[in-house]
Amino acid sequence: MNPAIEIESVHKRFGDKHAVDSLNLVVPRGALYGVIGPNGAGKSTSLRMILSILFPDSGSIRVLGHDSALKAKDRIGYLPEERGLYKKMKVGDFLVHMGILKGLKRADARARCQTWLERVGLPDVAKKRSEDLSKGMQQKIQFIAAVMHDPELLILDEPFSGLDPVNMRLLRDLIEAQHRAGTTILFSTHVMFQAEQMCDHIVMLHNGRKVLDDPLAAIRARSEVRSIRFEPLLADMPVAALLAEVPGVEAVVRSESGYRIELAEGVQLEPIVNAITAKVTPARLELVQPNLEDVFIQIVTGHPAAGATA
Amino acid sequence: MNTAKVMQVAWREFAATVMTKTFLFGLLIVPLIMGLMVLLLPLLINAKSSAIEGRIAVYDPTGAMFPSLSQELSRETLAERRREVSKRIDAVMPDAVKALTKNDQVTKEMDKALGEVPNLKLESIAGANALESARERLKLKKDDAQALLVVIEISADSITPLTQGGELGSYNLFEREGLESRFGQDVRNALKQVIVDARLRGRNLQADEIRKLMQVSAAKTEIVSRKGTQGKNEVARMLLPIGFMILILMAVMAGGQQLMTSTIEEKSSRVIEVLLAAVSPTELMAGKIIGQMAVGALMLAIYGGLMSVALVAFSLLGMVQWSALGYMLVFFVLSSLTIASLMAAIGAAVNEIREAQGLLTPVMLVLMLPMMFMGPIASDPNSTLATVLSFCPPVSPFIMMMRIGAPAPPPDWQIWIAILVNAIAAVMAVWLAGKVFRIGLLMNGKPPNLITLWRWVRMA
Numbered sequence: 001m002n003p004a005i006e007i008e009s010v011h012k013r014f015g016d017k018h019a020v021d022s023l024n025l026v027v028p029r030g031a032l033y034g035v036i037g038p039n040g041a042g043k044s045t046s047l048r049m050i051l052s053i054l055f056p057d058s059g060s061i062r063v064l065g066h067d068s069a070l071k072a073k074d075r076i077g078y079l080p081e082e083r084g085l086y087k088k089m090k091v092g093d094f095l096v097h098m099g100i101l102k103g104l105k106r107a108d109a110r111a112r113c114q115t116w117l118e119r120v121g122l123p124d125v126a127k128k129r130s131e132d133l134s135k136g137m138q139q140k141i142q143f144i145a146a147v148m149h150d151p152e153l154l155i156l157d158e159p160f161s162g163l164d165p166v167n168m169r170l171l172r173d174l175i176e177a178q179h180r181a182g183t184t185i186l187f188s189t190h191v192m193f194q195a196e197q198m199c200d201h202i203v204m205l206h207n208g209r210k211v212l213d214d215p216l217a218a219i220r221a222r223s224e225v226r227s228i229r230f231e232p233l234l235a236d237m238p239v240a241a242l243l244a245e246v247p248g249v250e251a252v253v254r255s256e257s258g259y260r261i262e263l264a265e266g267v268q269l270e271p272i273v274n275a276i277t278a279k280v281t282p283a284r285l286e287l288v289q290p291n292l293e294d295v296f297i298q299i300v301t302g303h304p305a306a307g308a309t310a
Numbered sequence: 311m312n313t314a315k316v317m318q319v320a321w322r323e324f325a326a327t328v329m330t331k332t333f334l335f336g337l338l339i340v341p342l343i344m345g346l347m348v349l350l351l352p353l354l355i356n357a358k359s360s361a362i363e364g365r366i367a368v369y370d371p372t373g374a375m376f377p378s379l380s381q382e383l384s385r386e387t388l389a390e391r392r393r394e395v396s397k398r399i400d401a402v403m404p405d406a407v408k409a410l411t412k413n414d415q416v417t418k419e420m421d422k423a424l425g426e427v428p429n430l431k432l433e434s435i436a437g438a439n440a441l442e443s444a445r446e447r448l449k450l451k452k453d454d455a456q457a458l459l460v461v462i463e464i465s466a467d468s469i470t471p472l473t474q475g476g477e478l479g480s481y482n483l484f485e486r487e488g489l490e491s492r493f494g495q496d497v498r499n500a501l502k503q504v505i506v507d508a509r510l511r512g513r514n515l516q517a518d519e520i521r522k523l524m525q526v527s528a529a530k531t532e533i534v535s536r537k538g539t540q541g542k543n544e545v546a547r548m549l550l551p552i553g554f555m556i557l558i559l560m561a562v563m564a565g566g567q568q569l570m571t572s573t574i575e576e577k578s579s580r581v582i583e584v585l586l587a588a589v590s591p592t593e594l595m596a597g598k599i600i601g602q603m604a605v606g607a608l609m610l611a612i613y614g615g616l617m618s619v620a621l622v623a624f625s626l627l628g629m630v631q632w633s634a635l636g637y638m639l640v641f642f643v644l645s646s647l648t649i650a651s652l653m654a655a656i657g658a659a660v661n662e663i664r665e666a667q668g669l670l671t672p673v674m675l676v677l678m679l680p681m682m683f684m685g686p687i688a689s690d691p692n693s694t695l696a697t698v699l700s701f702c703p704p705v706s707p708f709i710m711m712m713r714i715g716a717p718a719p720p721p722d723w724q725i726w727i728a729i730l731v732n733a734i735a736a737v738m739a740v741w742l743a744g745k746v747f748r749i750g751l752l753m754n755g756k757p758p759n760l761i762t763l764w765r766w767v768r769m770a
Contacts, residue, residue: 053586053752070590078587084580089326100318101588145584 002065004029004153004184005050010059012045012208019045021208023059027186027201029152032179034199035188036292042208043188044081047157050186051078064153074103077151081158081188083142085130091117091141092126095148102149109148116144120170136167143171147178154178156187160194172198192292204296211299223295225269227288231258233281242279248272258284311596315589319597324604327568337609340560341616362428362493364452364459367435367444371466374508379462380432382500388427391499428493430459448486460485460497468505469512481505550626551688551715554634555680555708557613558642562707563677565606566649569598570666573657582751591748599650599740606646610638634714640729641707647736648704649677651743655763658750665757673704680708691716700728703735742767 005027012020020042027033035043048054050061052069064072086094092113099109117123120140130138139162147154159175160168176198179185189195195202202219204212212219232239239259240252248267253260263272269287277285290298327333366383370376381387435444441463450457465479466472472479481501485494507517576582585594621630656669679699680687687696691713700709700720710728713720749766750758758766 051587053583073588076587078584080580080583080587082580082583084582084584086581087579097318097322098584098588101315101585142584
């Protein structure tokens with residue numbers, strides 16, 4: 001089966017700014033891909049080009065086997081970053097309208113609208129105007145509009161922005177349910193923690209260029225541990241001074257619960273852990289795995305993130 | 311293009327516009343105001359002025375005019391003169407309107423109005439200081455028994471020149487402050503008649519006889535054609551083309567402005583991106599234009615229907631050519647397409663209504679032209695101005711409809727050229743607007759100027 005998305009050498013400029021530069025990407029069917037990067041990295045522009053809302057200056061994009069998303073719009077769901085509803089329109093009418101625009105029959109759209117409203121815990125809002133709903137409720141309605149036609153490909157641009165923890169959890173569950181049902185999901189976020197929690201593959205953009213395109217497990221596997229969290233058994237020792245003597249230790253920083261030991265690049269973990277424990281008996285010793293944010297900073301700056309956390 | 315999606319967008323656009331209290335209010339308020347004007351205006355005009363009562367001092371050194379002036383300014387004569395004026399107005403009114411004057415209620419209203427003619431007492435003044443003291447009495451309070459409304463000073467030479475071959479004199483009129491101009495006109499008319507009569511009598515001529523000889527009553531004009539003979543009604547013939555023009559202009563503008571507003575709303579509420587993920591910009595624009603054209607067509611049907619009822623009521627339906635209605639539909643579709651496309655482009659280019667003003671002003675100024683030239687074109691529908699403007703989109707449909715509704719419609723070849731020109735203009739407008747629409751919808755920030763819009767057209 002052909003991939004859900006194939007992007008080849010895509011460029012997009014806005015005036016003097018290179019929004020997307022030489023982007024190549026393949027998203028296989030059924031995958032859950034996260035596109036991460038800071039604000040202005042080119043995430044939304046890339047998603048809009050995939051959807052044929054914007055068009056690349058050069059390069060090609062194939063979506064669900066077509067050379068343009070315009071030919072497969074009814075098979076794609078999209079939740080844009082800047083969400084909107086018709087303020088005066090009733091929720092039920094809006095969802096039916098969007099369902100029909102996504103190729104559903106009116107009766108089918110009506111039935112699905114009610115099912116989905118019940119599923120997200122809003123069974124009684126169909127007759128309410130959008131302007132009468134809270135922001136969280138409005139976001140649920142927008143999510144329904146994106147998924148009610150059972151898309152094969154779901155593109156979500158910053159889906160969690162502005163949501164409280166409860167609704168964030170609900171939306172995450174809904175997205176994961178879509179993924180389990182076989183929908184290919186591509187979502188963007190600048191909050192890397194969310195991507196780390198949900199995605200099985202990460203694409204990282206920086207200044208319009210792709211700087212990372214790997215499975216999350218592979219990223220973790222090759223990420224070098226450059227920091228150790230350490231708590232001594234006995235507090236009345238000159239811990240920092242003793243640890244600093246260990247070869248391969250670059251710095252020892254006092255933290256709230258103990259010390260953070262920064263390691264030199266390329267250091268072997270087993271000998272240095274043995275050397276540290278030989279110098280100071282630990283109450284607790286923990287290898288700090290770099291998170292996506294650390295990986296990103298490392299890629300962008302070429303240096304490990306200071307103060308990497310687990 | 312997916313027709314089902316286009317029609318769904320069109321339906322939403324139509325429903326969102328029409329099924330609102332604001333639209334219904336706007337739709338009803340125009341005929342309501344017009345109806346109220348037709349019913350109440352004559353009553354208001356007649357009921358406006360209360361009867362003027364008071365004294366007039368006349369300084370008449372000739373001694374020949376005071377009795378005649380008293381007669382001319384009597385209530386009966388003033389009432390008769392007003393009746394004459396009303397008859398002259400009647401003469402140019404359609405027959406059905408004339409029939410109304412035979413109606414008892416209307417006659418009563420007329421009598422009521424005539425009952426409010428001035429009630430004047432004239433006093434003759436003479437002597438060296440009489441004029442000066444009379445003028446002082448103009449300054450007295452209105453309710454003072456000695457107060458005067460007007461002082462008339464007739465020249466001693468108003469009947470016969472003082473010297474052989476000299477000029478004839480006239481009169482001077484002194485009015486108190488705040489007197490109605492209509493009353494002053496009554497006095498001047500009476501004076502004119504009295505002086506002319508006195509001059510004629512002074513030359514041994516029969517004033518009544520001459521006055522009769524001078525009168526030619528208004529002629530009845532009839533149009534004779536193969537269809538038969540029908541009365542010519544100047545007022546209706548002047549108003550009908552204007553009615554056609556206003557009808558189509560209202561329908562087109564209402565839809566166009568709604569289209570701009572709804573596009574701005576979709577853009578500012580960010581719903582536009584959700585829509586663009588479901589339909590292409592072309593489908594979206596096509597749906598919106600069709601929806602708003604349906605709104606315009608609804609208005610056209612309602613107002614056109616009311617206009618037809620009015621024409622039937624006044625037995626003037628015969629003045630309307632059926633072909634004119636066909637042309638009206640064609641020009642409505644073409645002008646709707648052109649104006650709606652321009653409005654869609656403006657709506658897509660800006661972020662809020664306030665920003666639209668800069669781009670909207672030139673369009674509105676151009677669309678004001680038919681209103682500005684309404685009078686000259688209705689009275690001379692085949693003038694060079696009318697002919698040239700009827701080939702210039704976007705005003706062409708409105709001017710052409712005015713010409714088609716006129717008694718002397720333009721030749722068919724001019725109508726077909728206008729249709730062709732407007733069809734080309736509509737295609738170009740849709741093409742250009744489509745490009746601006748596609749780029750503008752996702753643009754935020756500073757509103758574009760015309761140069762930027764042109765750049766977008768070249769980009770898209």
